[in-house]
Amino acid sequence: MAVTLTDVANALGLSASTVSRALSMPEKVNAQTRERIQQTVHQMGYVPNQVARSLTSGRMDTLAIIVPDIANPFFPPIIKAVQARAARRGMTVLLSDVDEHAVDEIDRARNLAKRVDGLIMVSPRTASAHLAGLRDIPNIVFVNREVEGASFVLIDDGDGMVQAVEHLHALGHRNIAYLNGPKRSWSNALRQSAIESACARLGMTLSEFGPFEAQIQAGARAADLVYASAVTAVIAYDDLIALGVMARLTERGLRIGRDMSVIGVDDSPMSGMAYPTLTSVHVPGAEAGVAAVDIILEQLSTPGKHEPQIVELETHLIVRSSTSVPHPRDGSVAV
Amino acid sequence: MAVTLTDVANALGLSASTVSRALSMPEKVNAQTRERIQQTVHQMGYVPNQVARSLTSGRMDTLAIIVPDIANPFFPPIIKAVQARAARRGMTVLLSDVDEHAVDEIDRARNLAKRVDGLIMVSPRTASAHLAGLRDIPNIVFVNREVEGASFVLIDDGDGMVQAVEHLHALGHRNIAYLNGPKRSWSNALRQSAIESACARLGMTLSEFGPFEAQIQAGARAADLVYASAVTAVIAYDDLIALGVMARLTERGLRIGRDMSVIGVDDSPMSGMAYPTLTSVHVPGAEAGVAAVDIILEQLSTPGKHEPQIVELETHLIVRSSTSVPHPRDGSVAV
DNA sequence: CTACGGAAGGCAAGCGCTTGTCGCAATGTG
DNA sequence: CACATTGCGACAAGCGCTTGCCTTCCGTAG
Incomplete structure (x- = not known):
């Protein structure tokens, strides 16, 4: 049904490996050949099969973010920021809303961890001890939580x-x-x-x-x-x-x-x-999200063991009109 | 690193195919053998590799939902409902927020379509003609859009x-x-x-x-x-x-x-x-989400070509205190 | 007693792609 | 001119799992 790498290779009289390399490590392939390949790829409408790619490469090109409740307006900006940032690197984002069920969070994390390259946990409720149990998940970043031995983005x-x-x-x-x-x-x-x-x-x-x-x-x-x-x-x-x-x-x-x-x-x-x-x-939720993605991308691009990264962000007051000089109500409590 | 099917099979002196079958079509395997397999699986901590499974089976066990803006409070309930419903069938949900960029929507859909078993589009903005172009995506369901020749859930x-x-x-x-x-x-x-x-x-x-x-x-x-x-x-x-x-x-x-x-x-x-x-x-956004998931699951479980499904839901007014008898302002327009 | 049918499990061929290794030609060096 | 180098591609071995087909074995019927 779909056009495969091999189809393209055959059409050009090349081997699949060459075509593969032309796409993922362009510099390893002769410029002319690369050109021909790209044309054919385009014209045959070849699109790499993500799944097959993942199977061999181990890369999923996907990030996951777990939040307690997307209905809380604090989270959407984070999610959007994460999605946007990840998209720039060609990564898809898997979102999981645990509906404030802290218990599910750990399971969910373990589960998603196998389907993604990196995991962002925004979990203000879960007990630290539980979160610490997730430390071994590669490329996990906690947002707004301090978890010893893991990367995290802290908002002070x-x-x-x-x-x-x-x-x-x-x-x-x-x-x-x-x-x-x-x-x-x-x-x-x-x-x-x-x-x-x-x-x-x-x-x-x-x-x-x-x-x-x-x-x-x-x-x-x-x-x-x-x-x-x-x-x-x-x-x-x-x-x-x-x-x-x-x-x-x-x-x-x-x-x-x-x-x-x-x-x-x-x-x-x-x-x-x-x-x-x-x-x-x-x-700064969005900034925190971006920072988390950056930590992950950074780790992804450097093989080997990684030192936990820590980012700290600050908060500040925005004064609007709901605060003013006190104006005590007469006497004490009214009905 | 991770325990594979073959590891389990070897440990038991069975072939991988038997173990595989024991897990996915239990009735095709002798009860005793199945029992032994299950024990070993458990004890070795074997967890199937989703990616490998998807590669051969074509199933992704994932649904995607595309919404225009998760920050709009109308969508979170839909998303939550979809997630919950899908989770009951062991499916993961991939969420995509297109940030009101109708243009990206089509690309995004095409893109995600390859990584999932079903696609739910909640796209109030996009031109019908564009959406219709997505009709060929298998198991696509439109929420709140009428798209001829495709399944959709309409909220009247x-x-x-x-x-x-x-x-x-x-x-x-x-x-x-x-x-x-x-x-x-x-x-x-x-x-x-x-x-x-x-x-x-x-x-x-x-x-x-x-x-x-x-x-x-x-x-x-x-x-x-x-x-x-x-x-x-x-x-x-x-x-x-x-x-x-x-x-x-x-x-x-x-x-x-x-x-x-x-x-x-x-x-x-x-x-x-x-x-x-x-x-x-x-x-009834949540209901619409559930209906959409059900359509997809239904189609997923019945092989072959599917008739487009159509579900219609109704709306009704909830009266609260922002409406009352008219009380025209004096004369006309004030400053 | 032979034949046949069904159940249980093994075999092997992939799914589409990546990647280490190797051959070969073209280039550079003394 | 013989040799080492380098650059390009081909080969082939999988990644972990699924699945169609086949073998084996046993029970039952003819």
Whole structure:
């Protein structure tokens, strides 16, 4: 059915190996011959059979990326960046959404590992011990997780969180809340502790709520807790929760940015489009994805054992209109 | 390195073919032998090499789905559904985001077609003529596109749109707007004409704006046009645009649901969480994805030529709080 | 007792491509 | 002019698995 390498070779009176080489190591073949081959290839419509190629070469020309939830707007930019970067090197990307089931993640990773040349894990929830078990997978890169002995791209949430707290402090807030993200979230642990120490340093009172799932709905729930407390500003684990808080608080009659300041994390596209626009900590997800791909491509192109690569990226606060000077509600808690 | 079929066969003093059969056609092998084989397989940690298997069998055990933009909340549920359904049959899913570049879509499809057993195209933008060119790809299924001679899953937007118009009419609106989606969007054409005829039938005045990209930002732009017009309600091409409209209109001082009714399409998770919650036409994306997978699996399991399969799904309006009785702004246009 | 049919498993031929090795001609060197 | 070098391609051996066909063996029927 399909045209094979051999067909092309026969048509030209050459051997398959020559044609093969003309395509994959052009410099090893005479320029004229190469020219003839390319023409014939074109004209016969020959397309290499990836599978056969992989069988012998061991290369799959495919990368996989595992994310917890593509519905969370934080991930699509990463995925797109990874796809774009990989495509430039002729690689296909296999995406796997584990639907926040951390348990499946390890299996999924092992499974995909056999079908790809490299694996990018974006797994904020999974226990470190489990992830560490994947270290032996060749060309695996963890995004936003520190895994000893493996390559990883770290996004330092600390900076951004400190900036967020300082921003609120500068505006005059003294009593703020942090809405914790999912229970086992590694990012949450980082964010939480950065906020705690910043608050302590600046002498601010910090209340904590949660954990909450990284979903808008959870934010709505969080909002009522915030409403009942005496804080004048709240930092949410991520934009989704922040957005949920804003919606619910607005519904209950507070004006965001006036009666209550809200800060999200991720700087997702939504944050600029909510009303009011959401002050958020920019997390360079796309850059992290690109860095991960680059690590893999680099390793792929250099044979032998590889030293784990580590890349660190920074976060910073983007101030929009959901934060302003505190404007305490009269007396205390209203209905 | 890895344990191969032959290794297992040797360890047992059997031939590779027997072991192979024991694994893929268990009934063709003696129960006892099968038992022994399974034990050894387990104990040696043998895992079939997918690539080698694919080379001979032609099966890839992989499905691909091509979507225009995973950042659009309409798609993740489809993708998740497809992944889940495929996983139940032991199939992996390859996801491709073409970033709204309709042109790449055809290439991408051709490319992926060779690496998978089936292809699901969710391509609202691409010209029908182009899509039709992909008809020859075996086991291709189009979602939300009618492509003659191919299998497709159609989501009948008409019903939902008519319900939306009737809903507004019942509330007392007589002067409404439709915000067109992307220029070449097939869905948009359907939605638009359904609305036009419903409005005509009910004697309502319809203004149209757009085309707009399916992004929140575009909705903000649309909002200003809406603001300047005399309509009391607006139906947007999708939730994203509707959300953008709501945000911007709120910013300009209108109260959504009172000064302006807004209806979206897709019933994405966001619509229930915006403030106010967004009345939206529910589009069964996940169901469509599942249907598409089922068509493919069905065809995969029956050899030979296949009749194109057609599945039709319906849409319906979900009323929330962004729509209410009209409440015309004083006089005409304010600043 | 021979013949035949079916079940179980072995044999071997690939699937389409890559790649190490080798032959051969053309070129360069002393 | 004999020799070593180099560049181009051909040969052939697989990669790990599937599958059509064949052999062997046993049970049953004629």
